[in-house]
Amino acid sequence: xxxxxxxxxFGHNLLSEDADMLSLAAAADVExxxxxxxxxxxxxxxxxxxxxxxxxxxxVFVKDEGHRLGLRSxxxxxxxxxxxxxxxxxxxxxxxxxxxxxxxxxPEVRAIAGAMTFGCATDGNHGRSVAMGARLVGARxxxxxxxxxxxxxxxxxxHYGAExxxxxxxYDDSVHEATRVCGENGWTVVSDTSWPGYxxxxxxxxxxxxxxxSEALRQMKEPPTHVFVQAGVGGIAAATAGHLALRYxxxxxxxxxxxxxxxxxxYESAKAGQPVKVPHGEPTIMAMLECYEPSLVAWxxxxxVADAFMIVDExxxxxxxxxxxxPKGADPSIVAGESGGVGLAGLLAVSRDPALREALGxxxxxxxxxxxxxxxTDPERYAALVxxxxxxxxxxxxxxx
Numbered sequence: 001x002x003x004x005x006x007x008x009x010f011g012h013n014l015l016s017e018d019a020d021m022l023s024l025a026a027a028a029d030v031e032x033x034x035x036x037x038x039x040x041x042x043x044x045x046x047x048x049x050x051x052x053x054x055x056x057x058x059x060v061f062v063k064d065e066g067h068r069l070g071l072r073s074x075x076x077x078x079x080x081x082x083x084x085x086x087x088x089x090x091x092x093x094x095x096x097x098x099x100x101x102x103x104x105x106x107p108e109v110r111a112i113a114g115a116m117t118f119g120c121a122t123d124g125n126h127g128r129s130v131a132m133g134a135r136l137v138g139a140r141x142x143x144x145x146x147x148x149x150x151x152x153x154x155x156x157x158x159h160y161g162a163e164x165x166x167x168x169x170x171y172d173d174s175v176h177e178a179t180r181v182c183g184e185n186g187w188t189v190v191s192d193t194s195w196p197g198y199x200x201x202x203x204x205x206x207x208x209x210x211x212x213x214s215e216a217l218r219q220m221k222e223p224p225t226h227v228f229v230q231a232g233v234g235g236i237a238a239a240t241a242g243h244l245a246l247r248y249x250x251x252x253x254x255x256x257x258x259x260x261x262x263x264x265x266x267y268e269s270a271k272a273g274q275p276v277k278v279p280h281g282e283p284t285i286m287a288m289l290e291c292y293e294p295s296l297v298a299w300x301x302x303x304x305v306a307d308a309f310m311i312v313d314e315x316x317x318x319x320x321x322x323x324x325x326x327p328k329g330a331d332p333s334i335v336a337g338e339s340g341g342v343g344l345a346g347l348l349a350v351s352r353d354p355a356l357r358e359a360l361g362x363x364x365x366x367x368x369x370x371x372x373x374x375x376x377t378d379p380e381r382y383a384a385l386v387x388x389x390x391x392x393x394x395x396x397x398x399x400x401x
Contacts, residue, residue, distance in 0.1 A: 023243075034211055061369050084136065324344070
C-alpha cells in the first residue's frame with residue numbers, strides 16, 4: 001500500500017471546476033434526471049454483519065450496483081447521463097432558449113438528437129450506458145470495443161441499437177481509435193477517461209455516478225469512516241472521493257483506491273506523484289479495470305483527496321466473488337462480477353495486516369463502505385468463476401435482497 005496523504009492535513013483543495021462537478025447540487029441534478037425514468041429504482045445497500053464481525057469492524061456496507069437500470073453496473077449512471085445532458089445543451093444552443101428535462105420528447109428536440117452521433121471506447125459497461133442514453137433520446141451511437149471484450153458484452157451493447165466497431169489491441173488502443181474516427185466524422189466522444197483538452201464530458205460522466213452516493217448516504221444510519229473503491233481509469237473512485245470530501249470536509253472518511261496488480265496505473269501514479277502510463281502485460285481477470293493510463297481529471301481529484309492506494313491480485317478478485325456469492329451467517333448473497341468486489345477485496349487485505357489497519361485507523365468502531373460496481377455482466381464467465389451453472393446465473397439477474 002502507498003499512503004498518499006496525511007488525512008488530518010486535508011483542506012478544501014479541489015479545483016473549483018471539480019468541486020462544482022461533484023457537489024451536492026450536481027448530485028441532486030443527476031437524481032432529478034433519473035426520477036424521470038420509468039426503469040429507475042434506487043439500488044440496495046446491503047449490511048454484512050457476519051463479515052464485519054470477522055474483520056473486527058463495526059459494519060461493512062455494500063452498495064449493490066448490479067441492480068442499476070437493467071445494465072447491472074454503476075456505469076449505467078454515467079454515459080447515459082452525459083448523453084442526455086449533451087443533447088439538452090445542443091438543443092438549447094440551436095433553439096436559443098433554456099430547456100426543461102420534460103422537453104426531451106418534444107419533436108424539435110428529438111430532431112436535433114436524431115442528427116447527433118455519440119461514440120466511445122469501452123470494456124463493456126460504459127459503452128452499454130452510452131448506447132442506452134442515445135436510444136433514450138433518439139440519437140445514434142457507435143461503440144468501439146477492443147479484443148478483450150467478450151462476445152456477451154458486445155451483444156449487450158448491440159441490444160441498445162449501437163453500431164459496433166472492433167479494434168485490435170487493448171482498451172487504450174480502442175480509446176485512441178474512437179477519438180480518431182469520431183473526430184473525422186464530427187461525432188461526439190463520450191469517454192469515461194480524460195486527456196489534455198478533453199475534460200468536460202468525462203466530468204459529466206463522473207457527475208452521473210454521484211447519484212449512487214446520495215442514495216447510499218440516505219440508506220446508512222451513520223456516515224462511513226472508511227471507503228474502499230476500485231479503479232480502472234479512476235472515474236468512480238474520484239467521483240466518490242471528491243463528493244465525500246465536499247460533503248464532509250475534514251470529517252470525511254478515509255479513502256482507499258484499489259487497483260488490479262496487473263493494471264495498476266493509479267497506484268503507480270501515486271508512487272510517482274504524477275500520472276503514469278504502465279506497460280501492458282498479462283491481462284487481468286478484472287476486465288472492467290484493465291486500464292493502463294489514468295484519467296487526468298480522476299487523477300487530479302484523487303491526488304488531492306485519496307488517503308491511500310493499493311493493489312490486489314487475481315486470486316483476491318475471484319475469492320471475494322465467491323465470498324459474496326456464498327456468505328456466512330445471515331449476510332445476504334450478492335452477485336458481484338469479476339471487477340465488482342475489488343474494493344471489498346482491498347478491505348479484506350488490509351484487515352489481515354495489523355500495520356495497515358493501524359495506518360488507516362481501522363478499528364472495532366469503523367464503518368466501511370464499498371461499492372459492488374457490477375453484477376454478472378458476463379453470466380457465463382461469472383458462473384465459471386463461482387462454480388454455478390450459466391442458466392442459474394442468467395435466471396437470477398442480481399435482483400435478490
